Amino acid sequence: MSTSDSDTATETNRAELLQATNIKKHFPLDEGLFDRLFGENRVVRAVDGVDLTVRAGETVGIVGESGSGKSTLGRTVSRLYEPTDGSVIFDNEHIETYSGRQLRPIRRRVQYVFQDPMSSLNPRKTVGETVARPLTVHDIASGEEKWARVADLFEEVGLTPSQMSAYPHELSGGQRQRVGLCRALVTEPDLVVFDEPVSALDVTLQAQILNLINRLQREFDLSYLLISHDLNVVRQVCDRIAVMYAGEIVERGTAADIFDNPQHPYTRALLDAIPEVGGERGTRTHLEGEPPSATNPPSGCRFHPRCPEFIDGRCSGEQPGLQSVEGDGDHEAACHWLDRSEEERATHTPPSRAERDIIQESTDS
Structure with a gap:
């Protein structure tokens, strides 16, 4: 067995620490009294039937645009929100x-690190x-x-004991993020959920915090669920990645699966949006439009109104x-292209x- 095969087998054989099945989180719309009494109770389908696992000692990334439901998913599986179903x-x-x-x-064993440490730290303490x-x-x-x-x-996180007496406004953004890590680790948890942990930091500080997160995982034997809109971030730290769109997971697999063999058109579009060396972007696909309404999602594939590969x-x-990609159960995508050949995909004109x-x-008639 090759080294890579051995590593894959080790990943697969790890115990599942977190298992979320058919998770839904719907928020009721605050509509007028007449609508509430006589109309339908409309809801925002923030998360709409998601399966997710996190194995012991691994990092799972959740990526997608703003409004995809990734933060709501993180808060629901960590029980900051109560699931609507699942x-x-x-x-x-x-x-x-x-x-x-x-x-x-x-709460002691599952900790959440919020996106903005300034808003999550008590300014009076x-x-x-x-x-x-x-x-x-x-x-x-x-x-x-x-x-x-x-x-x-x-x-441990690169602060000094003398900084314990500082107030949040007296620290830099990177220092406050390290304080957030301290607060998450102080209870000796098993699982830490990171919600956009470096989005507010410059590139240098991002690298420092990501390296710190990796080191702490090894030292404390932690499992991570990392939420980010930045694919470069998840590529650096994640073992497996799930791509979310409009409250659903549309593709998931190892980091290599997602970056080297993306199958869903949305995943391909996200990868093409990553700036290349010199500021250039990729040329495979171009994503236009906005994500659909979470109260009235489109029929069929929720991505079809924006899909550059519409069939x-x-x-x-x-x-x-x-569905499994090429018989690989760890790489799945929700796309009708999986039923068709790569040749047909390559020659298709939408x-x-x-x-x-x-x-x-x-379709509607």
């Missing part, structure tokens, strides 16, 4: 209906007090032991499910906008 199993324990006291031990608070809440440590643990963590009425009339409108009318 199951969430953490370490063999169903937690989807837990609340209050039942969630306390889960020192950062040391904020980091130490979970040790008191979960009855982990007190007194000198508590402060010694916080000081050790500050040094025919099947795209607008039949919703594709995730219908014009007017032709698409005719196809849609035929």
Whole structure:
């Protein structure tokens, strides 16, 4: 067995720490009284039937445009939100209906690092007090032991113990992000969910934080779920990647699968949007338009109104499910192109906008 085959087998054989099945998170629209009494109860389908697993010791990335549902998915599987439907199993324990006291031990073991550390840190407390608070809440440590643990963590993430007495506004963005890491790690969790952990930082600081995240994973044997719109970020740190569009996962696989053999047109468009050396972009596909309404998603494939590889009425009339790519069960895509040959895909000329409108009318009638 080759080294790469051995690594793949090791990844596959890891225990599943988190298993989310058919997760849905719908938010009711705040409409007028007449609509609420006599109309339909419309909802925002932020997450609409997602399966997701995170194995022990691995990093799973969730990528997609703003509004794709990736942050809502992260908050739902970590139980900051209660699922509308579906199951969430953490370490063999169903937690989807837990609340209050039942969630306390889960809160200790599943930590969330928010996108903007400034908004998630209490401006009236020192950062040391904020980091130490979970040790008191979960009855982990007190007194000198508590402060010694916080000081050790500050040094672990590249801060100094003297900075424990600083207030959030007195620190730089990179330092506040390190404080967020401290607060997540102080309870010795098993799973950390990162929501856009470096989006507000410059390129140099991004590299520092990503290297730190990698190092901490090795040292503390952590599992990560990393949410980002930046494919360069997930490429650096993720073992597996799921691509989200309009509340659904449209493609998932290893980092190599996604970057070297993308199958869904949306994934290809995201990759083509990455600037090349010299500021040039790729030329495979060009993505136009905006994501669909989350209250009234299109029929069929939700990507079909924007898809540069639109095939025919099947795209607008039949919703594709995730299928294995070339018999590889770890690489799946939800696209009707998987039923067709690469030669046909390469020579296909998508219908014009007017032709698409005719196809849609035929599908709707």
